[in-house]
Amino acid sequence: MALALDIMKGGHSSGGAKAINGQVSSSVTAAGTVISDAFDLIASVNILTTVASGAGVQLPSGEVADSVEILNLGANAATIYPDSTSGRINQLTAGAGFLLPINTAVTCKKFTSTRWMAWLSA
Secondary structure, three states: OOOHHHHHHOOOOHHHHHHHHOOEEEEEEOEOOOHHHOEEOOOOEEEEEEOOOOOEEEOOOOOOOOEEEEEEOOOOOEEEEOOOOOOEEOOOOOOOOEEEOOOEEEEEEEOOOOEEEEEEOO
């Protein structure tokens, strides 16, 4: 994705450039312990700052080719769930989540209506 500064060089306003790059949610609190009560993400870039033991977040129900980035700065690993109980992330079963360790980021990309792929940072 282009930097907002580069998009503005093309004639877009600062607000337009930020909209093209996606919304940032800089203080997310993970919640719940299953997909049905996990915190629903709404931004394309999400920074988890409060993560209780066992808490998680659910990917937004987006369009095919959408990407979501998540950074876990909380005190515990966070469970990352797909956007629906029929959604899958990588090799996991439908509706299952994976643990995102502390101080780790993940990029999740939606490839089909029910299939997400996730890439972890080092």
